[in-house]
Amino acid sequence: MSDAPKDLPEASERRLEEIExxxxxSDLSVNEFxxxxxxxxxxxxxxxxxxxxxxxIQTRKWGESQELTKLTEAMYNARELAMTRMxxxxxxxxxxxxxxxxxxVNYYEWGKDAAEFIAVGTAVKAExxxxxxxxxxxxxxSDLSxxxxxxxxxxxxxxxxxVMGTCVYHIAHRGLxxxxxxxxxxxxxxxxTQALYEARELAMTRMQDEASRLGAAGVVGARLEEKTHQWxxxxxxxxxxGTAVTRTADxxxxxxxxxxxxLDH
Amino acid sequence: MSTTPPRPHPVPxxxxxxxxxxxxxxxxxxxxxxxxxxxxTIDETLILHSIAWAPRDLVVGLSVQSVPSVIWSWGSGEIExxxxxxxxxxxxxxxxxxxxxxxxxxxxxVGVHVERRILSSHIEVELVGTAVAPIDAxxxxxxxxxxxxxxxxxxxxxxxxxxxxxxxxxxxxxxYAPRRAVGAALxxxxxxxxxxxxxxxxxxxxxxxxxxxxxxxxxxxxxGIVDVTVTEGPLHFAAHxxxxxxxxxxxxxxxxxxxxxxxxxxxxxDTVSAFDVASLA
Amino acid sequence: xxxxxxxAARDRLHGGAFTSGLSVADxxxxxxxxxxxxxxxxxxxxxxxxxxPARMGFGSGGGLGxxxxxxxxxxxxxxxxxxxxxxxxxxxxxxxxxxxQNYEQTWIEQSWHDGYAAASHRMLxxxxxxxxxxxVGVVDSVASxxxxxxxxxxxxxxxxxxxxxxRPASPWATSLAGQRLAKLFEAGYAPVxxxxxxxxxRVWASCMTEYFMGSGAGLWSAPAxxxxxxxxxxxxxxxxxxxxxxxxxxxxxxxxxxVDLRVNEREPGPGDIDIEVQLRGNRVRRAxxxxxxxxxxxxxxxx
Numbered sequence: 001m002s003d004a005p006k007d008l009p010e011a012s013e014r015r016l017e018e019i020e021x022x023x024x025x026s027d028l029s030v031n032e033f034x035x036x037x038x039x040x041x042x043x044x045x046x047x048x049x050x051x052x053x054x055x056x057i058q059t060r061k062w063g064e065s066q067e068l069t070k071l072t073e074a075m076y077n078a079r080e081l082a083m084t085r086m087x088x089x090x091x092x093x094x095x096x097x098x099x100x101x102x103x104x105v106n107y108y109e110w111g112k113d114a115a116e117f118i119a120v121g122t123a124v125k126a127e128x129x130x131x132x133x134x135x136x137x138x139x140x141x142s143d144l145s146x147x148x149x150x151x152x153x154x155x156x157x158x159x160x161x162x163v164m165g166t167c168v169y170h171i172a173h174r175g176l177x178x179x180x181x182x183x184x185x186x187x188x189x190x191x192x193t194q195a196l197y198e199a200r201e202l203a204m205t206r207m208q209d210e211a212s213r214l215g216a217a218g219v220v221g222a223r224l225e226e227k228t229h230q231w232x233x234x235x236x237x238x239x240x241x242g243t244a245v246t247r248t249a250d251x252x253x254x255x256x257x258x259x260x261x262x263l264d265h
Numbered sequence: 266m267s268t269t270p271p272r273p274h275p276v277p278x279x280x281x282x283x284x285x286x287x288x289x290x291x292x293x294x295x296x297x298x299x300x301x302x303x304x305x306t307i308d309e310t311l312i313l314h315s316i317a318w319a320p321r322d323l324v325v326g327l328s329v330q331s332v333p334s335v336i337w338s339w340g341s342g343e344i345e346x347x348x349x350x351x352x353x354x355x356x357x358x359x360x361x362x363x364x365x366x367x368x369x370x371x372x373x374x375v376g377v378h379v380e381r382r383i384l385s386s387h388i389e390v391e392l393v394g395t396a397v398a399p400i401d402a403x404x405x406x407x408x409x410x411x412x413x414x415x416x417x418x419x420x421x422x423x424x425x426x427x428x429x430x431x432x433x434x435x436x437x438x439x440x441y442a443p444r445r446a447v448g449a450a451l452x453x454x455x456x457x458x459x460x461x462x463x464x465x466x467x468x469x470x471x472x473x474x475x476x477x478x479x480x481x482x483x484x485x486x487x488x489g490i491v492d493v494t495v496t497e498g499p500l501h502f503a504a505h506x507x508x509x510x511x512x513x514x515x516x517x518x519x520x521x522x523x524x525x526x527x528x529x530x531x532x533x534x535d536t537v538s539a540f541d542v543a544s545l546a
Numbered sequence: 547x548x549x550x551x552x553x554a555a556r557d558r559l560h561g562g563a564f565t566s567g568l569s570v571a572d573x574x575x576x577x578x579x580x581x582x583x584x585x586x587x588x589x590x591x592x593x594x595x596x597x598x599p600a601r602m603g604f605g606s607g608g609g610l611g612x613x614x615x616x617x618x619x620x621x622x623x624x625x626x627x628x629x630x631x632x633x634x635x636x637x638x639x640x641x642x643x644x645x646x647q648n649y650e651q652t653w654i655e656q657s658w659h660d661g662y663a664a665a666s667h668r669m670l671x672x673x674x675x676x677x678x679x680x681x682v683g684v685v686d687s688v689a690s691x692x693x694x695x696x697x698x699x700x701x702x703x704x705x706x707x708x709x710x711x712x713r714p715a716s717p718w719a720t721s722l723a724g725q726r727l728a729k730l731f732e733a734g735y736a737p738v739x740x741x742x743x744x745x746x747x748r749v750w751a752s753c754m755t756e757y758f759m760g761s762g763a764g765l766w767s768a769p770a771x772x773x774x775x776x777x778x779x780x781x782x783x784x785x786x787x788x789x790x791x792x793x794x795x796x797x798x799x800x801x802x803x804x805v806d807l808r809v810n811e812r813e814p815g816p817g818d819i820d821i822e823v824q825l826r827g828n829r830v831r832r833a834x835x836x837x838x839x840x841x842x843x844x845x846x847x848x849x
Contacts, residue, residue: 031533034533035533144570147533148569148570148571149570151570151571151574152570152573152574154574155570155573155574155577157573173693185594186593186594186595186653186654186656186657186660187593187594187657188591188592188593188594188660188661188664189592189593189594189696192592192696192698193590193591193592194552196590196592196691196698197551197552197554197555197588197590197668198552198553198554198555200588200590201552201554201555201557201558201588202554204558204565204586204588205554205557205558207565208558208565211565217564218564218565218566218583219564219565219566219586220566220568220569220570220573221566221567221568221569221570222565222566222567222586223567224567224586224588224702226691228691233691233693234693236691242565242566242567252577254574254578256280256578257725258843259839259842259843260528260530260842260843260844260845261312261418261422261841261842261843261844261845262845262846262847263527263844263845263846264846264847280578280579280580280728280731280732281578281579281580281709281710283731283732283734284579284580284581284708284731285580285708285710285711286833286834287731287734287735287736287831287833287834288679288680288708288711288714288718288736288833289711289833290736290831290833290834291714293797293798293799293800293831293832300794300797300799300800300801301801301802302790302793302794302797302801302802302805302827303801303802303803303804303805304804304805304806304807304827305803305804306726306803306804307722307726307729307730307733307803307804308726308729310733310803311729311733311838311839312841312842314733314838314839315838315839315840315841315842316841317838323790323805323807325783325786325787325790327779327782327783327786328774328779329774329775329778329779329782330772330773330774330775331758331759331772331773331774331775332772334760346771346772347772349771349772350772353772353774357774361783384760385760386758386759386760387758387759387760387775388772391782393807421841422844425841525844526844527843527844527845527846528843528844528845528846529845529846529847529848530845530846530847530848531847531848532847
């Protein structure tokens with residue numbers, strides 16, 4: 001996480017001041033709102049951060065598998081900036097954390113190779129006044145819904161932060177000779193296996209490193225996605241994403257579920 | 266939140282013990298259900314167990330009936346050859362599914378997925394379901410083995426309430442929509458007018474198809490048909506033909522009818538709102 | 547640890563915090579079961595996808611078909627299901643097919659088996675490295691991300707340890723997680739492994755089949771009634787039987803639950819049909835006699 005400057009626009013400052021006087025806004029549904037309250041938290045306001053980022057170009061070698069570090073950095077920094085700005089807004093509100101974070105990417109016509117990365121969520125604060133900020137002293141972030149947040153707390157965990165790791169990897173093209181040599185055979189391609197395997201492992205490692213920096217006990221809801229963006233089929237972004245959690249000393253109060261057979265549609 | 270160190274999680278004692286016990290079994294039990302294959306989810310399997318039934322095997326039946334593509338173009342009244350081909354395709358597929366179920370000693374087939382395609386040159390029907398039987402039951406006479414497109418859950422619920430499925434009833438009718446006379450078509454070009462030729466063809470197809478499905482149910486000695494799937498409308502490859510097909514599960518009461526006595530609940534679930542990683546494109 | 551895994555995997559697996567692909571609800575269920583998630587594990591294998599035995603020479607727009615049309619004996623790889631359909635008409639014209647054939651493409655089945663097995667083996671190896679008892683919530687994908695002709699098998703799951711139990715020789719695996727897995731255990735089953743098998747049958751239509759399917763020339767007047775297209779029915783039925791038999795042969799007395807049957811049918815050329823059937827499921831072991839849970843309470847939600 002970078003030490004981003006306090007660079008919020010004025011209109012956003014004013015909106016946050018109004019919120020501090022008691023009114024809250026949130027995109028939580030009624031169900032989620034009640035469960036967040038039940039978990040002992042109060043919603044403070046909708047917070048967001050965005051960053052419009054131009055991704056540079058990096059030359060790739062036709063026949064070589066390698067990570068494209070410049071593109072990896074771009075994809076990572078853009079999301080990180082959006083997240084940091086959202087955290088700033090939450091800090092401004094005195095929040096302990098942000099739940100229901102959504103990360104989106106918008107492409108605009110005016111910006112070739114430029115994309116807007118947005119993070120939106122609902123800032124919450126513990127009602128007992130004890131700080132629940134994470135190991136870095138910042139509000140925790142998580143993509144958990146109100147229902148998941150309640151369940152997680154009942155299981156004795158607290159979210160620490162939305163963690164991610166990304167890796168943009170160029171997979172080598174095969175030379176003509178290699179292709180010919182294997183035509184008509186169904187065999188494993190060790191080079192492809194190695195490259196695609198490694199790219200995924202790097203993304204997952206980076207996500208785990210982020211979690212370790214937060215002193216997390218683990219990551220829940222981790223997902224792994226592949227995107228080729230506009231780079232052609234041999235250049236792939238692997239993105240790993242999840243919510244880092246830490247164990248609390250709270251009582252585990254989740255009762256065993258009751259089985260029902262629903263007669264609804 | 267206090268500062269005491271985390272302590273081991275207290276868990277309901279029964280479940281972890283059951284987990285350890287199950288995982289400690291190193292060898293398969295070569296019992297009655299060895300080699301069983303089923304496409305039921307674990308929920309469905311457990312619901313079946315709770316009424317003392319169990320899956321026997323995954324069963325398949327399919328048929329492809331060829332129809333001369335010229336039949337769709339000209340004529341009047343019902344396209345009997347097409348209706349007959351549709352009926353045969355279903356009959357053969359059901360018979361093959363039924364035979365597979367009988368072969369594994371099942372009492373019926375539940376959760377039958379119906380894949381049906383109507384093309385100008387052929388009609389295809391594929392049925393995939395799970396053969397089921399009461400636990401440790403003997404095989405039934407072939408004719409009593411049922412086929413139903415109801416999911417295992419619905420089957421169990423019906424069973425508890427005192428009903429049982431008997432058979433799959435199918436009805437279909439394909440009908441020509443007579444062309445309008447050239448004069449009539451020209452006159453009506455600028456008017457708002459009901460195309461009575463299509464309306465009538467559709468009514469006739471519907472009446473015939475429903476009648477066939479109901480007759481099939483009566484032949485199976487059923488009391489009614491539930492969860493009827495209806496498809497109707499024009500055929501994309503034939504401008505002047507209309508098809509109406511319907512199928513559903515025939516049910517009949519058993520002597521053990523009773524109320525299912527539902528409780529009411531209030532759910533605090535929303536539709537899944539976790540964000541989609543795909544949005545990070 | 548074997549050297550089958552890439553170095554990046556080795557490095558990651560020695561990291562600190564556990565990673566899990568489990569949702570919060572699944573995590574809660576894991577705790578109730580006494581399972582502790584310890585890491586996200588994956589297995590990967592990229593396979594070259596050829597056209598099978600080079601002497602077949604098809605895929606080039608009907609090399610096999612040409613041979614059949616000119617009256618040469620059918621030529622298929624040995625082994626597997628083969629069924630011939632002879633033309634009842636005798637020599638009609640050069641385009642008229644005198645043979646039709648259904649045949650199993652065993653080389654495709656074998657490659658699929660090898661690719662899935664390698665990916666699965668590597669995932670379990672990662673789990674072993676972590677000291678896991680099993681892998682839950684396994685998802686698999688068979689994709690073609692990099693280029694045409696390369697098929698990628700990828701498996702991803704969450705490794706778990708069972709508190710107070712000796713580690714098995716090889717970790718078990720299941721696509722179930724959360725309450726569904728808990729219910730599996732409650733019902734007296736134990737997960738064993740995930741199973742995925744494929745069958746591949748090619749149909750080279752005989753003149754009759756081709757005619758019935760509507761692509762043949764109008765040599766005959768329209769029949770007075772519908773007829774079953776036997777060749778196609780046999781091929782489809784056989785393809786579905788093959789996967790079930792193959793899955794059953796891997797069970798060794800266990801049961802296969804939650805089967806997902808997927809069928810892909812392509813028509814690379816007229817009268818040339820490629821049928822692929824994939825079957826996936828969870829191999830589970832009955833650990834104690836059936837002890838049914840109570841029938842769940844019917845409920846109506848007042849939303």
